[in-house]
Amino acid sequence: MIIAVDGPAASGKGTIARALARHYNLPHLDTGLLYRAVAATLLRAGLEPASEADAVASCGFEDELLGDPWLRTDEVGRLASVVSAHPPVRAALLERQRNFARQPGGAVLDGRDIGTVIAPDAEVKLFVKATPTIRAQRRHLELRKQGADTSLDKVLADIRTRDERDSQRSEAPMRQAEDAAVLDTSFLSIDAAVQRAIALVEQRTRAGG
Numbered sequence: 001m002i003i004a005v006d007g008p009a010a011s012g013k014g015t016i017a018r019a020l021a022r023h024y025n026l027p028h029l030d031t032g033l034l035y036r037a038v039a040a041t042l043l044r045a046g047l048e049p050a051s052e053a054d055a056v057a058s059c060g061f062e063d064e065l066l067g068d069p070w071l072r073t074d075e076v077g078r079l080a081s082v083v084s085a086h087p088p089v090r091a092a093l094l095e096r097q098r099n100f101a102r103q104p105g106g107a108v109l110d111g112r113d114i115g116t117v118i119a120p121d122a123e124v125k126l127f128v129k130a131t132p133t134i135r136a137q138r139r140h141l142e143l144r145k146q147g148a149d150t151s152l153d154k155v156l157a158d159i160r161t162r163d164e165r166d167s168q169r170s171e172a173p174m175r176q177a178e179d180a181a182v183l184d185t186s187f188l189s190i191d192a193a194v195q196r197a198i199a200l201v202e203q204r205t206r207a208g209g
Helices: 013-024 033-043 052-057 063-068 075-084 087-100 116-117 132-145 151-168 192-209
Strands: 002-006 028-030 107-111 122-129 183-184
Touching: 002 013, 002 116, 013 028, 013 107, 013 122, 013 192, 028 033, 028 087, 033 052, 033 063, 033 075, 033 087, 052 087, 075 151, 087 107, 087 116, 107 116, 116 122, 122 192, 132 151, 183 192
Parallel strands: 002 107, 002 122, 028 107, 122 183
Antiparallel strands: none
């Protein structure tokens, strides 16, 4: 069974995807980490994120890099959104993601184009969303816990910019798949959001079976 979980930054899709993977005993891939790894590789080499050629040259990273905590920082996240807009970067990482999805037994993948591009034949597709303000509050709290000194207004502006870039890019824009179930986490606790996600998966698998 392939479960595709899409949605914007700080919507809760990663938390939900990890919980679904545990619940169904499936491997999980946060595909956003691939783009963060490209951004991190590029940063360490002193290259330019806006340069398509530099971004493509940074796609040959080792899998071990995906476990580096630095990838989850806001700095790397902002640049990941920039490099992910380059069509050749998305093409370079496409097969890597599809191979993960196609492994025996299935998998859970979360990102922004899983249900539309990476695994359009996934048995279950979820689109996780929340209001920009709620997502900014979540990300701001997360950053404060990491010791970052940034304002809520700046975080909200960054989220709006990232949303626009992700949804307007020419290659594989973020959008809800036509057959995806929508899960709005704006006013749900983590436990409630996870339980709702499991219920949606059960509904879809029953309908498909």
